[in-house]
Amino acid sequence: MDAAAVKALATDLGADLVGIASAKTLNAFPPDPQWPQTPESISPHVKSVIVIVQHIPVAAFRAKTNIAVQYIDMLVLRRMDRIAFKLAEKLEQEGHPSFITAAQETDWNLKRASYGRLSTRHLGIEAGLGTFGLEVNILTPEYGPRVYLTGILTELELEPDAPLTEQVCIGESCSRCLYSCPSDAVRHFGIDKRNCATEAQEFGFAQITSFFDRFIDFTPEQKQEFIKSRGVFGFWQGLLRVVGSFGDCPRCLAVCPVGNDYHAHLSDVQKFIPEKTPAKVEKAKKFKEDRKAGADVPGLNDWNIRWVGPEGYKGMVARQMQEFKKKQREREAAAEDAEAE
Numbered sequence: 404m405d406a407a408a409v410k411a412l413a414t415d416l417g418a419d420l421v422g423i424a425s426a427k428t429l430n431a432f433p434p435d436p437q438w439p440q441t442p443e444s445i446s447p448h449v450k451s452v453i454v455i456v457q458h459i460p461v462a463a464f465r466a467k468t469n470i471a472v473q474y475i476d477m478l479v480l481r482r483m484d485r486i487a488f489k490l491a492e493k494l495e496q497e498g499h500p501s502f503i504t505a506a507q508e509t510d511w512n513l514k515r516a517s518y519g520r521l522s523t524r525h526l527g528i529e530a531g532l533g534t535f536g537l538e539v540n541i542l543t544p545e546y547g548p549r550v551y552l553t554g555i556l557t558e559l560e561l562e563p564d565a566p567l568t569e570q571v572c573i574g575e576s577c578s579r580c581l582y583s584c585p586s587d588a589v590r591h592f593g594i595d596k597r598n599c600a601t602e603a604q605e606f607g608f609a610q611i612t613s614f615f616d617r618f619i620d621f622t623p624e625q626k627q628e629f630i631k632s633r634g635v636f637g638f639w640q641g642l643l644r645v646v647g648s649f650g651d652c653p654r655c656l657a658v659c660p661v662g663n664d665y666h667a668h669l670s671d672v673q674k675f676i677p678e679k680t681p682a683k684v685e686k687a688k689k690f691k692e693d694r695k696a697g698a699d700v701p702g703l704n705d706w707n708i709r710w711v712g713p714e715g716y717k718g719m720v721a722r723q724m725q726e727f728k729k730k731q732r733e734r735e736a737a738a739e740d741a742e743a744e
């Protein structure tokens with residue numbers, strides 16, 4: 404099987420996007436060399452990583468509450484795992500041992516925060532599927548950051564895709580993700596994972612352990628009261644359906660203007676960002692000045708720039724929007740013609 408055949412199979416199985424990264428490159432460029440999240444740290448035999456992307460249905464980001472996105476995320480992940488598993492199975496039938504790792508896993512030995520054995524966003528970038536946004540989500544030109552990714556690790560040597568060199572993210576002059584973030588976790592092409600987790604993993608591992616830390620010291624009366632709290636119900640929901648353990652906060656995904664799904668269905672409801680404050684505007688302004696001055700920004704240093712897009716932003720979103728509007732006008736004209744006939 405060659406790269407084209409593998410991609411065709413992934414698409415037939417239902418993947419929205421698919422790309423291929425070389426294990427050699429992934430081993431040579433771990434996201435953080437101090438804590439290598441690499442294929443070789445899992446298996447020395449892996450030659451290629453096939454990366455598949457599933458988009459999150461856009462209706463979830465038009466809802467009034469976060470509940471829609473929280474549940475649909477779990478469905479997207481289950482669907483993605485099934486597609487990846489079938490692809491790995493087919494590769495093995497063809498003689499190439501292959502496996503998948505959990506798309507949303509945490510290895511607590513890595514920096515004591517939510518880092519998995521592999522970083523799926525870095526896999527996606529190395530497979531040519533997108534580049535980092537200001538909040539270090541992967542932004543795909545097709546769906547912006549409203550995606551999940553997983554990797555199929557295979558012993559089959561496949562032609563890798565070339566990473567994008569143009570920055571997909573509009574960058575500091577946009578900063579909409581920063582404005583929308585309820586925990587002010589967005590850094591300059593970086594993220595404060597602990598701050599983000601307070602919103603995005605409302606009932607996640609760190610919250611559960613800190614809950615029990617406090618619970619142990621409570622009086623019997625306080626325990627009675629606490630047991631009926633929203634937190635305990637949240638943990639129960641998490642055990643039942645994984646809901647609330649991660650992917651709880653949709654704000655930076657919902658407001659990002661990259662992707663035709665945004666132009667088609669989100670630009671109206673997400674244009675206004677109620678969380679925007681003068682302090683956040685100042686922060687974005689400083690980011691813009693630092694970028695212009697070539698200041699020492701860790702997210703943009705020589706190591707990290709390969710995932711941001713070394714050529715910088717060259718108007719991809721504006722071009723995409725013009726193309727989208729052109730197609731929309733053509734569709735409207737065709738509909739009018741059909742009505743007139």
Ligand code: SF4
Nearest residue numbers: 536572577578580659
């Ligand atoms: S909202 Fe703007 S700044 Fe943030 S990731 Fe999207 S394009 Fe980049």
Ligand code: SF4
Nearest residue numbers: 584599602652654655
């Ligand atoms: S997921 Fe929510 S809390 Fe985390 S960076 Fe995005 S907007 Fe901020």
